Amino acid sequence: METINIKSAASTITIQNNASSNSISNTARINSFGGQVNFTATGDGVAFNETIGSLSLEGTGWLRTDPRSGFNNTATVQSTLNLANGLSRGANNYGVMIASGAGDSSTDGGFSTAAGLNLTGHGIAADTAFIPWMFSISRYTTTFGGVGQGSTASARFMRTDSSGNLVANNATIGEADLTTWDAQGYGSTTDLAYEVTAANAMTGALDANAAVRSIAVGGNANQTTTLALGGNTLRADAIGLGAVTSTPSFVLGTGDANRGTVTANGTSGGDLYLIHHRTNSSAAGTFTVNSVLADNGGAVNVVFGGAAADFRVNTAATNTGKVFINASGSYGTGTVPTGGVTLGSSANFNTASEINFGGGGLMIMSSGNQTIGGSTAQTLSGGANLGAMGNIYAATRTLTIGANGVFSPGNPGANATFTLQFTTGKLDFAAGSELSFDLGAAGSSDRIAFIGGTAGDWLSGSGNATLNLTLGTGFDYGSTYTIFENVSTSGFTLAGISGYDTLNYTANFVQVGNNYNLSFSAIPEPSTYALLIGGASALFFLRRRKA
Structure with missing residues (x-):
């Protein structure tokens, strides 16, 4: 069996195919350590239908699909990637998957879209309402069925439809005025989406404890938005930031006494996923965590995920579950790394029962x-x-x-x-x-x-x-x-x-x-x-x- 290891965000394997060829072994196992698996077609109207053995998410796996023959072209057909032996979440069983489209001005490349990719053999049950470890990024919102805020970069978490196809969640556009969150009726099954733009920056701070299922933040602008908790507790299953070419940044909590706490939904433990992904080297935003990552009455596991991620953690966590460092570093092959999870001077995970690194996971001790x-x-x-x-x-x-x-x-x-x-x-x-x-x-x-x-x-x-x-x-x-x-x-x-x-x-x-x-x-x-x-x-x- 052929095994292909993709080592980092700067590492790419491109599988170019058409309807009649087979460019990689049907039994091949691809281990993605934050690297990019890039599937392309030979022509805008030519579908590729590729079968490989399996895809293993060793830390974070990144699947980029581009069913076009050239920049700014438009694809007209859907392609299929079949995993004969399924999708694995890696050695620690907490692997994260990033699904991105072409990464330029194209609307093509999303999962299960008419001009995108249908991923089969993944083993996820049909009608799975929410997949917190699978994050999708595309420049334009048509990839997400028209759900979005204009023609800017967008991000969503994933689900499966009634046929078992992987598709992006149809999220609710989040209220920018955070003081009104408690009046919106948000709850533990609410999926929110935000775009980081000057006109849509989050304002104010939560004035009460809040719960949502997910928050997906996207953007193609050089802007920063802050989700200020006002000293309150936010419960969520997953929070993600995705960028295509510019530098949108997201700040979770203010760096003061009102930083508040973030934990998983429920009262008996669970998992909290924090995901950051940049689809190319020009997207240089950061995901900053100022709030305390905490338990919810039970031991909470915190999972940092993303390829070419850049987390900045500035507060000591108090969760007693595990911490998974599945976020890989930034683009480049130098010996001085950047990105991953950077710990500030007061940050630590001293209360966690285990700190586990996925393949390609990176932590930087910058200040202590x-x-x-x-x-x-x-x-x-x-x-x-x-x-x-x-x-x-x-x-x-x-x-x-x-x-x-x-x-x-x-x-x-x-x-x-x-x-x-x-x-x-x-x-x-x-x-x-x-x-x-x-x-x-x-x-x-x-x-x-x-x-x-x-x-x-x-x-x-x-x-x-x-x-x-x-x-x-x-x-x-x-x-x-x-x-x-x-x-x-x-x-x-x-x-x-x-x-x-x-x-x-x-x-x-x-x-x-x-x-x-x-x-x-x-x-x-x-x-x-x-x-x-x-x-x-x-x-x-x-x-x-x-x-």
């Missing part, structure tokens, strides 16, 4: 050190960033795995390389901290890699962390496993190693060049010891007799 498991149990997991940016860019900051912290690369059943990038900062281990690694075949086991250039002195806290192993399919005591890659720190040791056959093997954690490797040595059986001792004794007495 961070601790995983400082006062409460917490796990840092996931990874598998194949691009140049890494999962965590810490630069001069210190990332500490605390006494209650566990650093566990990968996900259950999906081993991965977790990547970090420092300039002068450190990965520090406090006393009582833990490393948790799944080992399988030597080339496909968990590891921690330091990227961005020459190996450096990236480790501190020698002798404090315990390495706990889970041995899976393909594990071999005769193999050597890399634990830390591309690090020059000398003399780093572990507090202990567990999870292997301690009766028959000894674990060896040693530095080899710029890697710290783990290998195993067999312990001789008692009969072997007896032979060795007997031979030594005989040699001793023979020497005495000769003397």
